Amino acid sequence: MITNLADGRIRRSATRMADGRELFYFDDSEPFVSGDADRTLAVDLRPLPPAGGGSHLRFDVLTGEWVAIASHRNDRIFLPPRDECPLCPTGRGTVPSEVPAPGYDVVVFENRFPSLTTRATGVPDLVDGDPLWPRRPGTGRCEVVCFTSDHSSSFTDLPVARVRTVVEAWADRTRELSAIDGVRQVFCFENRGEEIGVTLNHPHGQIYAYPFVTPRTSALLRQAAEHRRRTGRNLLADVLDAERRSGARVVLAGEHWTAYVPAAARWPVEVHLAPHRDVPDLAALDDAERDELAHVYLDLLRRADRYFDGVTALPYIAGWQQAPVGEGRELGRLYLQLFSVLRAPGKLKYLAGSESGAGAWINDVVPEQIAARLREVAE
Amino acid sequence: MITNLADGRIRRSATRMADGRELFYFDDSEPFVSGDADRTLAVDLRPLPPAGGGSHLRFDVLTGEWVAIASHRNDRIFLPPRDECPLCPTGRGTVPSEVPAPGYDVVVFENRFPSLTTRATGVPDLVDGDPLWPRRPGTGRCEVVCFTSDHSSSFTDLPVARVRTVVEAWADRTRELSAIDGVRQVFCFENRGEEIGVTLNHPHGQIYAYPFVTPRTSALLRQAAEHRRRTGRNLLADVLDAERRSGARVVLAGEHWTAYVPAAARWPVEVHLAPHRDVPDLAALDDAERDELAHVYLDLLRRADRYFDGVTALPYIAGWQQAPVGEGRELGRLYLQLFSVLRAPGKLKYLAGSESGAGAWINDVVPEQIAARLREVAE
Numbered sequence: 001m002i003t004n005l006a007d008g009r010i011r012r013s014a015t016r017m018a019d020g021r022e023l024f025y026f027d028d029s030e031p032f033v034s035g036d037a038d039r040t041l042a043v044d045l046r047p048l049p050p051a052g053g054g055s056h057l058r059f060d061v062l063t064g065e066w067v068a069i070a071s072h073r074n075d076r077i078f079l080p081p082r083d084e085c086p087l088c089p090t091g092r093g094t095v096p097s098e099v100p101a102p103g104y105d106v107v108v109f110e111n112r113f114p115s116l117t118t119r120a121t122g123v124p125d126l127v128d129g130d131p132l133w134p135r136r137p138g139t140g141r142c143e144v145v146c147f148t149s150d151h152s153s154s155f156t157d158l159p160v161a162r163v164r165t166v167v168e169a170w171a172d173r174t175r176e177l178s179a180i181d182g183v184r185q186v187f188c189f190e191n192r193g194e195e196i197g198v199t200l201n202h203p204h205g206q207i208y209a210y211p212f213v214t215p216r217t218s219a220l221l222r223q224a225a226e227h228r229r230r231t232g233r234n235l236l237a238d239v240l241d242a243e244r245r246s247g248a249r250v251v252l253a254g255e256h257w258t259a260y261v262p263a264a265a266r267w268p269v270e271v272h273l274a275p276h277r278d279v280p281d282l283a284a285l286d287d288a289e290r291d292e293l294a295h296v297y298l299d300l301l302r303r304a305d306r307y308f309d310g311v312t313a314l315p316y317i318a319g320w321q322q323a324p325v326g327e328g329r330e331l332g333r334l335y336l337q338l339f340s341v342l343r344a345p346g347k348l349k350y351l352a353g354s355e356s357g358a359g360a361w362i363n364d365v366v367p368e369q370i371a372a373r374l375r376e377v378a379e
Numbered sequence: 380m381i382t383n384l385a386d387g388r389i390r391r392s393a394t395r396m397a398d399g400r401e402l403f404y405f406d407d408s409e410p411f412v413s414g415d416a417d418r419t420l421a422v423d424l425r426p427l428p429p430a431g432g433g434s435h436l437r438f439d440v441l442t443g444e445w446v447a448i449a450s451h452r453n454d455r456i457f458l459p460p461r462d463e464c465p466l467c468p469t470g471r472g473t474v475p476s477e478v479p480a481p482g483y484d485v486v487v488f489e490n491r492f493p494s495l496t497t498r499a500t501g502v503p504d505l506v507d508g509d510p511l512w513p514r515r516p517g518t519g520r521c522e523v524v525c526f527t528s529d530h531s532s533s534f535t536d537l538p539v540a541r542v543r544t545v546v547e548a549w550a551d552r553t554r555e556l557s558a559i560d561g562v563r564q565v566f567c568f569e570n571r572g573e574e575i576g577v578t579l580n581h582p583h584g585q586i587y588a589y590p591f592v593t594p595r596t597s598a599l600l601r602q603a604a605e606h607r608r609r610t611g612r613n614l615l616a617d618v619l620d621a622e623r624r625s626g627a628r629v630v631l632a633g634e635h636w637t638a639y640v641p642a643a644a645r646w647p648v649e650v651h652l653a654p655h656r657d658v659p660d661l662a663a664l665d666d667a668e669r670d671e672l673a674h675v676y677l678d679l680l681r682r683a684d685r686y687f688d689g690v691t692a693l694p695y696i697a698g699w700q701q702a703p704v705g706e707g708r709e710l711g712r713l714y715l716q717l718f719s720v721l722r723a724p725g726k727l728k729y730l731a732g733s734e735s736g737a738g739a740w741i742n743d744v745v746p747e748q749i750a751a752r753l754r755e756v757a758e
Binding site for chain 2: 060063064068069070127187206212214223227236238266319337339349354359360362365366367369
């Protein structure tokens with residue numbers, strides 16, 4: 001099925017892979033490379049068994065958080081040779097890839113090794129029949145977003161128009177995944193760099209649709225509810241206002257967006273990017289906001305790559321914190337959290353005893369210095 | 380000052396370093412190597428400036444957690460050559476070390492690059508004067524625990540009697556640090572392996588005395604309060620009982636201690652070790668419990684080193700979750716959390732987008748399989 005997005009600038013084509021997984025092309029330029037002139041989409045001819053779902057969720061009674069147990073993922077593909085890249089268009093390598101088309105601009109599809117899937121199989125309600133240990137199927141969705149068909153490229157190399165297409169894809173997927181029964185939160189993110197565990201080098205991100213409110217957002221909702229009770233206002237909107245008023249940590253400001261280093265940054269490089277208008281998620285952004293986002297997001301990522309002298313590709317995690325679906329939605333507000341685990345060239349910030357064991361973060365860098373550096377490396 | 384511990388089996392000698400930091404020897408064998416026959420302790424002759432404290436805490440209003448901002452630590456010593464090891468006794472290397480004595484069994488001293496210290500300097504109450512961003516001094520304490528004077532050894536190589544001395548040191552420090560004004564929680568832990576960021580190879584652990592309840596414990600207290608309200612019982616005691624009843628994840632059981640893989644384990648290798656008696660912390664253990672702990676802890680660590688074929692030294696984090704000091708103490712209960720970031724030989728579990736960005740854990744291994752393997756590799 002083909003639909004037009006962004007005033008007809010982007011063509012979205014939906015199809016399915018050989019094992020039944022969904023795949024969506026987002027093409028932004030003639031001749032709409034993912035299909036031929038007749039708009040016939042390439043067919044995935046691989047002899048794959050039907051996609052299944054083997055993960056389940058267990059409730060961690062010590063923290064109140066759900067943990068996904070996804071043992072089938074331990075066998076997933078790990079840094080394959082370039083000619084076996086599953087994210088390149090089919091025909092470029094020696095084996096058929098996950099993407100049947102001979103080319104694409106941006107493509108999104110269901111992960112072959114998903115932690116969460118709508119095909120999750122049923123499990124008994126309790127581990128060992130004990131009410132201390134609730135269990136349920138790993139219902140949800142994990143999608144892969146290929147930012148470009150160019151294997152050796154990087155997000156920061158994309159032209160603004162292509163970034164705009166990625167924004168459109170994120171918004172489209174957020175809207176559709178939020179509508180899946182049981183989904184409570186949609187998280188679009190990119191892990192970049194082998195230092196943080198990327199298993200495929202082809203430029204790509206991921207989208208997780210969780211059947212629970214994530215722990216980070218749960219903490220935010222507790223804080224935001226208390227703030228609402230005390231002031232009647234939205235916490236994230238007040239934080240943005242305070243950052244713009246102070247200016248000490250503002251990195252860049254556009255007409256619709258402002259980027260700032262949070263006052264209590266926990267990573268050696270961390271910056272948040274928030275829209276000026278109260279919106280719950282990417283799907284709620286209007287065209288002008290999406291257009292500017294393509295510019296400022298790319299600007300931020302390029303500054304990240306100039307952050308450390310001698311490091312041309314900063315390993316980073318970029319994650320879109322969105323309001324949950326359903327209860328608590330009015331307390332949330334869209335923002336991007338971009339951060340790096342690099343604390344100096346060649347030195348990683350490890351999450352050791354204090355962080356991983358106790359959850360207590362120690363940042364070796366002062367937030368105002370992060371902001372100063374991110375301002376300094378503007379183009 | 381010299382005191383006798385563990386029925387006179389262990390001699391504790393307190394002194395100070397050249398810059399005023401405290402240092403404690405725990406010697407368990409004649410001739411009490413840290414002092415000479417007259418029990419005169421070696422003096423630290425290094426020309427050090429007085430120890431200071433440069434860190435402060437900022438409140439992260441988005442999560443409700445305190446973050447330590449400790450910029451002076453970014454210059455700390457990173458994998459020094461062996462003859463400059465600061466944890467070896469003085470005289471073994473080419474430069475005077477942190478430990479003035481020519482030998483020791485176990486030694487504990489204040490970290491030279493502390494995230495938290497009782498010498499923390501005052502800071503304005505608010506960042507930028509905004510009530511959204513509370514700030515306070517990084518008051519607390521960070522100590523280093525050297526498990527042996529043998530640079531090339533490892534905790535798993537220690538004799539049981541030496542482990543017993545480490546247990547005594549942990550208990551002693553927990554008791555003393557808990558009494559410091561403002562300290563809310565004491566966390567004894569070991570980071571082992573360069574894979575998780577260890578910056579000194581000499582076998583050592585750390586002790587953090589936090590001026591706040593750590594996020595992991597805050598989550599536990601929320602869960603335990605709810606459990607107490609509903610059942611009248613202690614959550615951690617009920618979890619231990621349920622694990623012993625089920626047996627599916629029990630790894631080893633002694634007279635006073637049981638080790639089990641938690642039902643919702645979030646790490647590829649994770650095991651908890653809990654005392655059978657309700658105790659808040661290590662300081663509350665009696666002699667019989669401490670004696671057995673030396674055996675079972677060592678047993679667990681040695682199993683960890685046999686967990687993966689071809690990996691002789693598992694990178695791990697071992698952290699003692701203790702009840703907080705003051706409010707909520709009655710809801711806490713001592714247990715050890717031992718976990719590894721290794722998911723297969725040569726493959727690390729990275730905390731990428733889902734874990735680091737959203738706080739949502741995905742474990743590629745089924746908890747019952749972790750337990751089975753830990754049972755299988757018993758000596």
